[in-house]
Amino acid sequence: MKTVVPVNSKSDLAAFIDFPHELYKNDPYYVPELFIAQRDLLTKHPFHQHNKLQCFLAYEGGKVVGRIAAILNNGHNQFNHASDGFFGFFDCVNDKEVAKLLFDTVTGWLKDRGVTQKLKGPVNFSTNEPCGLLIEGFDSSPFLMQTYNYPYYADLIDSYGFSKEVDLIAWHWEGGNYDDKSVRLLDALQERLKRNNIVIRKVNLKDFKNETVRLREVYNSAWDQNTGFVPLTDDEFDYLAKDLKLILDPDFALVAEQNGKIVAFGLALPNYNEIFKTIKKGRLLPSGLFKLLFNKSKIQSIRIYALGVVEGYRKMGIEACLYGTIIKEYKRKGFKHAEAGWTLENNTMINEAIKAIKGDPYKKYRLYEKAI
Structure with a gap:
């Protein structure tokens, strides 16, 4: 039964x-x-x-x-x-x-x-x-x-x-199989942004609490038109930020700032699933914790987890600068694979931008609905 x-x-x-x-x-x-x-x-x-x-x-x-x-x-x-x-x-x-x-x-x-x-x-x-x-x-x-x-x-x-x-x-890149135009143009793009008092910088982990407050505002406004979006409460965003802080690489945590106001951010994360895959039943004890601590440096892939620009600052080159900086660090650190996503199938602007840097749409996920 x-x-x-x-x-x-x-x-x-x-x-x-x-x-x-x-x-x-x-x-x-x-x-x-x-x-x-x-x-x-x-x-x-x-x-x-x-x-x-x-x-x-x-x-x-x-x-x-x-x-x-x-x-x-x-x-x-x-x-x-x-x-x-x-x-x-x-x-x-x-x-x-x-x-x-x-x-x-x-x-x-x-x-x-x-x-x-x-x-x-x-x-x-x-x-x-x-x-x-x-x-x-x-x-x-x-x-x-x-x-x-x-x-x-x-x-x-x-x-x-x-x-x-x-x-x-979800989009994938294998090794160096990407268009590095955004990297080659990075200096020029950043100079153009500076004329509008916009700079790209790393997230300040020493002032993470205040950074989180400003990042939450960007998060809740950059994606508010997406299908199924729900704004995160202060406590929910803080919970997410604290979790991400444990695993992020500062070189992949970026913000665009204009006169002290954060108007965009990009975040790529080391793909810890390479390690989690070896941890039996997800238990950190007795041996999983050691695998986690000692294998971090062996991770060979990253996931571009989020890249958002608030309304009014799009199509200025900020997106290209964020991608360019992430690609530059990916290459410098010797990673072998990268994933970006997910993106909505109807987000033409971001999907075309990813295609332009040779992203391969290698996985697809579906959200379903049914009348009750």
Whole structure:
């Protein structure tokens, strides 16, 4: 008999976090999430202060065969004047009956809390966190903070009646296979920006608290027109910034500033998934912590995580300067691979800019929706 039960205890939560490890144990591209990070995300993240989340586990014969989280994102509904609910943390054996039970459970939970319009996902918790179902590019491991799933997931979701909301694109560069025009023109572009009192500089880690306040304003304005965007609260952005500070390389954390006002930022991150892939079940103890500490210098790839420019400062050359600086550092440090993304499929301006520097659209993720 197949049943779905709510996650209500520490042991339930551990089973919820650990289920993907068993499901993907024979998949060469799977990267386990760090247990402590997933536990804190699901229990301590500031998201829970003003939103609701309930995790569920599907069982058959005493064995976990699926998981899902029902997410009521009040911030999304207020910002978008909607009454939507979300599903996230979805993993399932290749069984449409199990998937239907999970989606039915989430739908019922959300309806009981007043949701009347659409069920959307997958998001963990919103588009500010890892999101989207991988539908193209199953032949390599995900980069840091990107999702991964079996190809059959799309059939499970389609069979329940979901339809596409929007696709997200991840771009890849192999070695030196990029157009370095932005690097060659970097000095000239920066001189042009200086005539408008705009300078490109590194994030000041010694004054990180004040930098975070100003970066949050840019973040919440640069992406506010994107599909599914939800502004981060002060506490949520601080939580994200503190996490990123632990892993960022200062040479890849850049801002554009005009007369003391930050108007854009670009951030690339070392791809720690190269290390996480070797940490069994995402446990830092007993040996995972040593792998993390001693293998940082061996990371060979980066992910361009975010690049945003506030309205009124676009098409001035700031984007090219940020990309050019990141590419210059990528080359200087001897990295072998880079990923940018994701980007919305309908963001023509940024997608054309990435194509111009020979970005390869090698992975595609999908956000789905269904009327409740």
